[in-house]
Structures are given as structure tokens and as C-alpha cells.
Amino acid sequence: MSGGHGHGHGDHGGSKKIALLISMLALVLAFSETLGKSAQTAALAYNIEASNLWAFFQAKTIRQTVLRTAAEEVATGNMSPAAKDQVAKWKDTVQRYQSEPDTNEGRDQLVARAKAAEQKRDVSMAAYHHYEVASAAVQIAIVLASASIIAEIVALAWIGGALGVLGIVFSAIGFFAPNAVHLF
Numbered sequence: 001m002s003g004g005h006g007h008g009h010g011d012h013g014g015s016k017k018i019a020l021l022i023s024m025l026a027l028v029l030a031f032s033e034t035l036g037k038s039a040q041t042a043a044l045a046y047n048i049e050a051s052n053l054w055a056f057f058q059a060k061t062i063r064q065t066v067l068r069t070a071a072e073e074v075a076t077g078n079m080s081p082a083a084k085d086q087v088a089k090w091k092d093t094v095q096r097y098q099s100e101p102d103t104n105e106g107r108d109q110l111v112a113r114a115k116a117a118e119q120k121r122d123v124s125m126a127a128y129h130h131y132e133v134a135s136a137a138v139q140i141a142i143v144l145a146s147a148s149i150i151a152e153i154v155a156l157a158w159i160g161g162a163l164g165v166l167g168i169v170f171s172a173i174g175f176f177a178p179n180a181v182h183l184f
Contacts, residue, residue: 015149018157022145025164029138032171036131039124039174046121053114060107064097123178130174133183138167 071090074083100106104113141163148156173181 014154018145018149021157021161021164022142025138025142025145025160025167028164028167028171029135029142032131032134032138032167032174035171035174036128036135039128039131039178043121043124043128046117046124050114050117050121053110053117056105057107057110057114060097060105060110064094064107067091067094067097126182127174127178129183130170130178130181134167134170134174137163137170141167 067090071087071094075087079087096106098106099108101109141160143160144156144163145160148154148160
């Protein structure tokens, strides 16, 4: 009975290779899920930042409009020196609300900051979508590789391996060039 043909001694080499493939696929899945969650969280944070900046921009616009209107209402030909001084202060404030490079909180700066946050949000969302595609491909790959052991169909393991490579590719796209491929 030393021929090695007893019960439970099937193709250990093939099963071990597929088990290793499944382990590698699980590792890729863990990375794509973690990176995807991180990209999703970043996208939400950038969206909140952009919303806050646009709200601040709107508040500055309202204040600017109120001061401009007040200055126009008060500015008449027969103004007292105190009224002229107040109108000049309001006009200065209107200008300051438009551009405050020192504080980066003028309307001009707020628009630039909000658009930058929106761009970061969009890049993070694109990355997130690629990680989701990668995760789906790798999950299917794991199922197919597992099924190949049970069904003893090697082609399923090869298809699983190909889907695993596709998952790696989409993870890499999400990490290095999220805007390179547009699926959604």
C-alpha cells in the first residue's frame, strides 16, 4: 500500500495551487476593499468641504450685496462727512469681501478653493468606482477558483485567475490614474 493510491490522496498539487490562487485573490480583495473605502471616505470629506466653501461664498455674496446696496442708498449729494466716511468703509469692505488673499476667504479665493475640493472629490469617486469593479471581479474570481476544486474543472481556475488580474488592473487604475478609464 505504499503506492500512494489510497483514499483522500487526490491531486494535492493542483488543489494547493488553486488554494494559493484563492489566498492571493483574497489579498487583492482586501486591498481593493480597503482602498475603495478610503477613496469613498475622502470623496465624502471633499464634498462636505466644497459644500461648506460654497455656503461661505454665498454668505459673503449676501453680505457684499447688502453693503453695496446700503452704500448706494446712503450716497447722495448732500452727505455729512460721517456718512461719506461710512460709505467709504462699506465700499472697502465690499472690495475686501471680493478678494482677501491674506486670509484666503474672499469670494475669488472661495470659488477657487471650492472648485479644487470638487475636483478632489471627483478623483476620489472615480478611484472608488474602479476599486468597486476590482472587488467585484476578485469576488467572482474567488468563487470560480473555489468551484474549480469542487467541480474539478481547471478552466474555472484559469478564468478566476484572469478575473484576479483584471481586479489588480482596476485597483492599479484606481490608485494611479482614476480618471484614465471612465466606466460610470
